[in-house]
Amino acid sequence: MSEFDADKIRRLDMSVLLVFLALVRHRKALAVAEELGLTPSSISHAQKRLRDILGDPLFIRRPHGLEPTAFALELEPRIRDIVTRLQEVVSSPRPFDPKSATGTVRISAFDGEIAAHIPKLLAQMENSAPALKLIVRPFGRKDALRALEHDETDLALGFFWDLPARFMATSLYEEGYRVVMRRNHPLANEDVLGPEAFASTGHAVVSPAGDLRGIVDDSLDQMGLRRMVRVALPHFLPALATVSQSDLIATLPSRIVEDYADTFGLYHCRPPVELRSFPVSLVRHVKNQRNAMHNWVADALVGIARAEQRSAVN
Template sequence: MHNFNRLDLNLLVTLDVLLSERNVTRAAARLNLSQPSVSVQLGKLREAFDDPLLLPGPRGMVPTPRADELREPLREALENVKRVVMANEAFDPASATNTWRVAAADYGELAVLIPTLRRLRASAPGTRLAVLENNPVRIAKRMEDGEIDLSLQTMDAVPAGLRARKLFDEHYVLVGRIGHPRLNRRPTIKQFCSMEHAIISPSGGGFQGVTDTVLDALGLSRRVVCSVPHFLVAISVIEETDLVAMLPSRLIADKPTLKRVNAPVDVPGYTMAMVWHERSHRDPSHRWLREQIAGVVGGDAEL
């Protein structure tokens, strides 16, 4: 590079995102720019570095060897610049225009994000919230690449090297529709096993869950007759039929159409957490977002 002093820092930010996304359209969306603008900036970067940097490939753009050399040093340099610039900068939610990107399964959406959304809209009306698919296998890499700000997941599934904060402990309750003829009182274990159950199978099609593991250890089994991939569907099934289900208690706390009773079997619950990357830990806006979530649904100290 022969013209370093004339290089716009914004071009380096664009290059960092392009190397992460390897797609001009997705990079433009993350940068809140138009696709033609990002294409123009990529042309300037190619000229500045005297290298194509990114070439068309069968599954998006492929970085050149020079681009691969730049990737990690560039990210580290931009993070250092950001820390210096924002060291004493306070976050003003009233004027903020951040787009928060949170990865969550439907439980996290229902139990954490929806309760938090009202506060976000009231305090930071210029911001946006994008809920992304929660793929635990790729969470760490997507956070490292800046694609995701936070992930909502169980504490026991937090990938090594990421920061986490406990939000709350969750437990299961037996749920059926109001007026269900077999839920006037807590059922016996025999009655529980004879009822027709619905189950949530996130991967689809499963008829075994943590409840069945507990029953199996007791030499028992229940009648699971319906398997659905999402909690909202399970709730609708229970409201409209005589099926019952073991559901997390927070999901049905304000559902007047549902009746909850304690199950005659102890099913282990889980701990919900929010997870983030070290690169975002000291960012004032990111810290503010974490505090809003913890303030709405509860939260212990950061780990």
């Protein structure tokens, strides 16, 4: 059995509620008709419907106008609250003030995007939105989309393809690759690092699933070459640490290499094989597209990515 009286609720539409509030305020049907742009007969019909639904006269005719009954006066603040809440639903979102905003935004990304963007985002938040907090979780594509679907995360960063219509993506940039190794590695010279030398040395790869093969191997196959993969690591920063302390080399996304090569004392250069770039996007669920806090963080991430692009061009 339904907890609602569906018949009464269907008859109690918004226009009737607006008439009720205006009658309590003006106490004259003609003034209400003028305010709401309705005819006097429409006001009369609305009054009759209200009396039938609520089981009370609501307004008593007096020489000076319409006097609300005690029940009508009791109802007025409750109906006003209902109308106010409905107004909030149909109104545009309130302007977001990052300086005074509080709350937490949850972001999903692999450690490459985390390391490349979250420190810059936090620096911007410290100046512009000091009370906002971040939770960052290391989700790949499948888990990130599931988390967005179930309200377990708010934004996702990474390489996403063939997104269902319930997700919206904002392209941040096209990501390429760099080969990285310790600075005194025998191959730390772009003229020396040809395809054969590249394939014959030991490689570290990043694969959360533990795969020992990747996009580099597809390109080498076309050249009749095969590389020697010595270790598969789950994250990019451990890969940088690994090659800094060994003779292994790694082929990693450009941004994390360029941001952290100096930190780890590494040399990097262009790959000696052709590798396709891939888009990095910011993804949200369409149900949250009007969330002002999420939109502010999303705009900040887009701004960071575009500033990096301008810096790279210059």
